[in-house]
Amino acid sequence: MLPTFGLTGMDANTETALKSAFAEASMRLGGRWPLVSEQDATHVVVDMDSMYGPMSWLRLHGAGKVVIGLTSAARSQTDFRLAKPFDAEAVAELLQQIAPSDGAAPHGITPAPAPQHQLPEELSKPVSEEAAAPDQRPSAAVSATLETPAAPPARPVEAPSAVPPAPSATAPSTPAPAPSPIAPPRDRTLIDWLAPGQLNGRVRLQRGGTGVLLDLDKHEYFGPATLKPLVSHAESILQAGDFTAVDAAAWNSESTMHGQAQPLSRLLWFCALQAGKGQLMPGFDPGARYRLLKWPQTEREFPKHFRVATAMMKGPATLDEVSAACGVPVAEVADFVNANLATGYAEPYRDPEPEPDSQKSGGLFGRLRGR
Template sequence: MPLTLGLTGMDAATETAIKAAFADANPRLGNRWSLVPDSQADHVIVDMDSMYGPMSWLRLHAAGKTVIGLTNAPRTQADFRLPQPVDSAGVAALLQELATAAGEPLDLVAVDIPMSTPAPSDTPAPAGMTPAPVPQDPLPGEIVDQDEEAASPEQPAVPAPSAVAPPANVAPPEPAPAAEEAPTTLLGWLTSPQLQGRRRIVRGDVPLLIDADARTYHGPAQLKPLAGHFEGAVDAADLETVDEATWAGASAAAGAAQPLSRLVWFGALVSGGGQLAGGFAPDTRFQMLKWPQTEREYPKHFRIATVMMKGPATVAEIAEASGVPEADVTDFVNANLATGFADIERPPEPEPETSRASGLFGRLRGR
């Protein structure tokens, strides 16, 4: 059986990098693979991090192709995944995996061909590309402006209390601010700096292990079994601290680590109950800032995201254009607002007066 691979939905630089990695990897597999146009290939690599990648995936999936998602994300809705940045080792592993799935397992052989190295991590993304989330992605509000922090003046040294006598007319110091109130829901804990270390919460016989410091969690591969964890109140006692030995065994049994941002996304999705979070009015217009990582459990989300990528719109407008009920659209909007993939439409900054009068007509008016 011929093994054929095609490429589509990517910029020229990415295509060149994959072809170079393929040229390194294929001889190690006995040159069993052929690189052909995507229309003739049984297996097609699609750049899922590009704006039109998910649409290419939908087209190829409908055509019966085996789709490989090229992505920075730890998971993809495609049949297989090729991680970014691309190198020949990753392509060789992918080709082995595809061949095994096709019933023709291949072994690597030693050949005198240097392995290609990954592209530097600081290489700018091509125009029109948006990076996908990774397990360590910070949530909105967690990013510290290092330039601003570095620019802040050094604080002067405070003399010891015994060195300076307080003036008689100085008012007593204000009391220290009260400690921040503890969150009352699991979603509140997940987005709060008060959640630290390794914790475990069990509801409905479904354990959930959270590593707040690593921004990861261990739990079911599917999200819906975790819905009960976001119902009702959760206090600090419900989040059991887990020691090293217990964590090693429990996390291995629960499955591979997953990004905590995925859990936050799901928590925001199921916590709103079809109502907009954040007090937004019904006429608020929302937009996607980059393509989200949609979940197989929610196939309607692909249609919602496609509409939202076209431009700002209200929940009612998105629902009408996508054919999805408003309650589902609202929940999807809540989830992507919580993880930074969506935002409200913001009015443009007013143009400075000097800029408006700097053109030809401005000069004529000034005479």
């Protein structure tokens, strides 16, 4: 079964451009790459350069998704990387890297030839919408599987989304397999609601007599100057009705009472700090090594974090090694790592790939061999 793809954690312009590039790349490869919703996708593209990128990666990684990092950085902690700026050619290379097929299309499907390989008479007589000129192609903004003209298959092929054929009158019917049970939605806390596409505009979240104003468009919030009064906000199970829209007049009045706006990333950091309860979040190996990419944000309310950050800045280390180096319990180290994974300051460490033998032939003996 081929992987399916979705997009998340990016602005509207980037999403539109990526859908267009994806549609063109899929057409080049025979139209066999479905673009679906984030929930249904096995592989999800995340804009790691956006504020919500690291949080989206953390959430999707914990859900067992394969994450493709869209980034201008030279490397990414995600499973695959799509460099910025991108085009259809780069997307096509990515698709083939994820599911290489040696240039062959699935059974029963004829791959669409690249425009440079088509004959003039083929270009003048398109046989489908996908073979038409670029300005006649279906809109790439629709997240759907691109249709591809198919040659008669050599043998029946079972499509994942196909409807089972009606039973023959002369042959006994075979009962269709029972559908897999749908997992009930897990309880959602504030860190889930802060994910892209969940909330927008200006809303209020009231908990334990303390209110927080969230401006999702400007990525900022108004609330207490310290973070610990927001423990109930971070740990409570929340429903959509817990977030109430705030009009302009009420917003101006209430935000003034709270003082200066604070970056939403600070609230996200605190939510991730509370989420693990002394354990790494799902999907992360407690025995792996982790490292800080840069000096993270630290709060006066958590003075031990300065010691943890100092130890982690020395190089990749396991949670136990960090704990031994700074004298902070492993549970608190795990919480600190969670918070910085969510905000993009930390990542799991991967040993570098070994250098090719061709790059190791230097030195005296290498020069002698080259004579």
